[in-house]
Amino acid sequence: MSDMSLPRLQHIVASASVMIVGIWVTYLSYTQQPSEAFLFPRLISTVFVILAIWTFAKACLGWTKVGSGVSGIVFLRMLPGLFVMLVYVFWAAKNLGFYTATALAFFLLYSLYDPAPHNSARSWIKRILVTACFIAVMYGLFALLLKVFTPREVFF
Amino acid sequence: LQLSFLSSAVGGIFGVLLLIFLTPLLAEWALAFGPSHLFWLAILGVTVIGTLDSRSVVKGLLSGCIGLWLATIGFDDIMGAQRFIFHDALGGGINIIAALIGLFAIPQVISMFAQGRHRDGAEVLQVRKHSIIAAMRELLRFPRALVIGMSTGSIIGLIPGVGGQIAGLVAYDQTKKFSPDRAAFGKGHPEGVISAEAANNAMVGPSLVPLLTLSIPGSPTAAVLLGGLLIHGIFPGSDLFDNHPDVAWTFINSMLVGQVLMCLFGLYIAGVAARVAQVPQSLMAALVLGLAVFGSYSVQSSMGDVYVMAALGIMMYFLERFGFSAAPLVLGLILGPIAESNFIQGSMIANATDGMMAYFLTGPLNLFLIAVVIASITYSVWMELRSRRYVSKEEVMV
Numbered sequence: 001m002s003d004m005s006l007p008r009l010q011h012i013v014a015s016a017s018v019m020i021v022g023i024w025v026t027y028l029s030y031t032q033q034p035s036e037a038f039l040f041p042r043l044i045s046t047v048f049v050i051l052a053i054w055t056f057a058k059a060c061l062g063w064t065k066v067g068s069g070v071s072g073i074v075f076l077r078m079l080p081g082l083f084v085m086l087v088y089v090f091w092a093a094k095n096l097g098f099y100t101a102t103a104l105a106f107f108l109l110y111s112l113y114d115p116a117p118h119n120s121a122r123s124w125i126k127r128i129l130v131t132a133c134f135i136a137v138m139y140g141l142f143a144l145l146l147k148v149f150t151p152r153e154v155f156f
Numbered sequence: 157l158q159l160s161f162l163s164s165a166v167g168g169i170f171g172v173l174l175l176i177f178l179t180p181l182l183a184e185w186a187l188a189f190g191p192s193h194l195f196w197l198a199i200l201g202v203t204v205i206g207t208l209d210s211r212s213v214v215k216g217l218l219s220g221c222i223g224l225w226l227a228t229i230g231f232d233d234i235m236g237a238q239r240f241i242f243h244d245a246l247g248g249g250i251n252i253i254a255a256l257i258g259l260f261a262i263p264q265v266i267s268m269f270a271q272g273r274h275r276d277g278a279e280v281l282q283v284r285k286h287s288i289i290a291a292m293r294e295l296l297r298f299p300r301a302l303v304i305g306m307s308t309g310s311i312i313g314l315i316p317g318v319g320g321q322i323a324g325l326v327a328y329d330q331t332k333k334f335s336p337d338r339a340a341f342g343k344g345h346p347e348g349v350i351s352a353e354a355a356n357n358a359m360v361g362p363s364l365v366p367l368l369t370l371s372i373p374g375s376p377t378a379a380v381l382l383g384g385l386l387i388h389g390i391f392p393g394s395d396l397f398d399n400h401p402d403v404a405w406t407f408i409n410s411m412l413v414g415q416v417l418m419c420l421f422g423l424y425i426a427g428v429a430a431r432v433a434q435v436p437q438s439l440m441a442a443l444v445l446g447l448a449v450f451g452s453y454s455v456q457s458s459m460g461d462v463y464v465m466a467a468l469g470i471m472m473y474f475l476e477r478f479g480f481s482a483a484p485l486v487l488g489l490i491l492g493p494i495a496e497s498n499f500i501q502g503s504m505i506a507n508a509t510d511g512m513m514a515y516f517l518t519g520p521l522n523l524f525l526i527a528v529v530i531a532s533i534t535y536s537v538w539m540e541l542r543s544r545r546y547v548s549k550e551e552v553m554v
Contacts, residue, residue, distance in 0.1 A: 018222075039499070040495070067212075078269040081269030085266075102449065106445075109442040
């Protein structure tokens with residue numbers, strides 16, 4: 001997709017988001033105390049907000065030339081993976097335990113994006129075996145060899 | 157292929173030897189640098205990568221600013237004040253390793269998701285085997301190409317922000333100019349292969365000179381190396397060779413050994429290793445995500461690092477889709493503490509002497525560094541405008 005065919009609205013929303021963060025950072029830098037601790041953040045946030053406003057203005061005027069944005073089809077494709085990733089990182093890893101959560105997330109992601117047919121028993125067996133091998137390697141590496149303590153809630 | 161690996165090794169060894177001889181000399185010169193100079197050097201590092209490594213100068217600089225801001229999150233070193241801590245996970249600031257994993261690995265994982273149930277893996281070309289002795293003879297037949305490649309690569313390597321691709325292209329172009337057989341270039345002529353490969357490896361050693369002497373990484377790779385050194389409490393700079401000679405020389409010598417190993421690896425294992433590219437993307441995405449979560453957690457056994465890693469990764473994916481770049485953001489994050497500590501030290505000195513403006517904006521070295529910052533931005537803006545004009549002309553012709 002060419003850069004020019006992207007709806008301008010996407011660039012405006014993206015640059016507006018960056019600008020809002022910039023304004024918020026600048027506001028905090030100039031209002032929080034003690035002021036000595038915010039000397040450097042003030043300097044940085046001033047440049048940050050100027051550049052962010054410049055980028056936003058360019059997006060509004062349609063001068064943005066780089067970045068292909070996120071098309072609807074791309075977003076729909078990534079959505080299930082992103083959802084599994086968010087649940088895995090922000091909830092499951094701590095509440096189910098690292099190894100259980102990783103096994104589930106790995107299996108789900110591999111199954112979701114595996115081009116092999118979903119109605120074939122053989123491909124499901126392959127997915128289960130690959131997941132089991134991956135978790136065995138991770139357990140051997142992190143728990144047995146490196147002795148990294150991870151949250152363990154369910155099974156192991 | 158053999159010729160490519162051999163020229164790379166010769167170029168790489170030459171570059172590392174230059175690093176060995178140049179670094180101690182420049183380190184002595186760097187002793188003259190005060191807090192204001194080190195502050196400007198840190199800013200220079202961010203602007204050079206921000207402007208040269210991005211497709212948009214403004215977005216590159218904005219990425220650098222975001223990185224510098226992220227580096228200020230946590231407790232202030234001098235006053236102990238809380239800054240921008242809006243979640244418990246940010247209490248200790250942003251861990252560099254977790255941030256690096258998030259900024260580089262997670263956008264790739266999401267990109268793989270975005271391709272959906274994609275069947276095609278990367279195609280691995282079958283390269284016919286040639287004799288290594290014959291490749292060595294061929295290398296010796298074209299000493300001019302080798303010398304041009306090594307010298308061009310070394311000079312370009314010293315310029316922060318200019319990567320191996322540019323070194324290879326410049327060396328190729330120069331070799332072509334001096335070659336009597338110019339018409340054969342572009343069809344796998346050995347001179348072209350030798351010069352380009354020697355140059356892109358010869359630049360690696362010299363590109364680390366600014367990192368080791370002035371703590372200014374000249375490339376994203378050097379920024380990651382700087383992150384590694386800082387994690388171990390080693391601050392590269394003028395006193396690196398006095399305070400940590402063991403680390404400095406191990407680092408340099410390992411690069412020398414690395415060049416030889418890279419050549420051997422390339423000659424004997426590259427064909428097999430290339431098959432990694434054939435691993436299905438669905439499997440690769442799940443593998444990388446699992447390793448990213450375990451890797452970021454194991455740094456400090458903290459779930460906060462895992463949250464930061466994922467949040468930064470998702471943010472970076474969307475920023476990249478809108479023309480922002482990860483390299484300047486990473487550099488800002490790494491150079492932020494260096495810039496801030498020197499800025500604070502400098503402002504203390506300035507308050508006791510002639511004031512901020514006089515301390516930071518006068519003096520030959522300050523002015524030189526400011527001029528380089530401005531020149532790098534101006535040059536990048538000019539290049540961007542030029543490339544746009546070129547694209548517009550092509551569009552008109554079509």
